[in-house]
Ligand SMILES: Cc1ncc(COP(=O)(O)OP(=O)(O)O)c(N)n1
């Protein structure tokens with residue numbers, strides 16, 4: 031994963047600090063609780079936050095992540111990533127194309143791309159991406175996803191055939207993150223299972239442990 035010029039994306043749980051879940055909690059507070067639990071990767075996902083508030087939040091969350099030694103990526107917003115000094119962005123079909131994100135960010139930032147299959151992952155690599163987000167692995171109500179649920183077996187095939195590290199997303203939580211890890215995923219993105227927990231920090235600690243124990247699980251898919 032650690033390509034020339036690019037910061038490595040730590041393997042393991044990939045926590046989303048999201049303004050669509052528990053909107054009553056400030057984003058900086060959500061980030062603080064995720065980091066207190068040991069989060070090593072945070073993606074700041076702001077779908078409803080007005081631009082000036084979003085810029086202030088991005089700067090605050092990036093600073094908190096870097097103080098904690100965590101990687102901070104911005105969802106969608108290359109402009110905010112640049113202004114806030116984030117480590118990179120994650121873009122999907124409704125966002126700037128990955129080539130444009132790479133052009134603006136340069137070689138020293140992380141670019142993640144949403145894909146649905148191995149062909150998409152090959153295209154993302156060609157476009158200069160560092161990793162791909164693949165989902166939905168399981169059912170989710172956090173977002174209306176225009177793609178079928180892969181299931182862990184279908185997800186494992188994409189992991190096997192992807193030329194880039196894969197972060198699984200969609201319905202991932204304590205009950206199944208070990209399966210995502212056992213499928214060979216580089217990361218497992220979690221939104222609601224962490225942010226809706228009574229004790230967010232404790233939930234993150236448990237997610238980290240569950241991912242690590244799943245890493246040693248038997249591979250779900252034989253070599254091609
Ligand atoms: C790790 C990861 N994977 C996929 C997504 C989805 O991104 P996108 O397709 O751009 O959809 P929105 O998140 O913008 O609604 C993601 N955010 N993170």
Ligand SMILES: Cc1nc(C(=O)O)sc1CCOP(=O)(O)O
Pocket residue numbers: 144164165166167169170171172173175199200201202219220221222223
């Ligand atoms: C933001 C997002 N993108 C997805 C995709 O499949 O592209 S699923 C998703 C939401 C994931 O939330 P939760 O962890 O609460 O299921």
Ligand SMILES: [Mg+2]
Pocket residue numbers: 105106120121122123124125
């Ligand atoms: Mg997007």
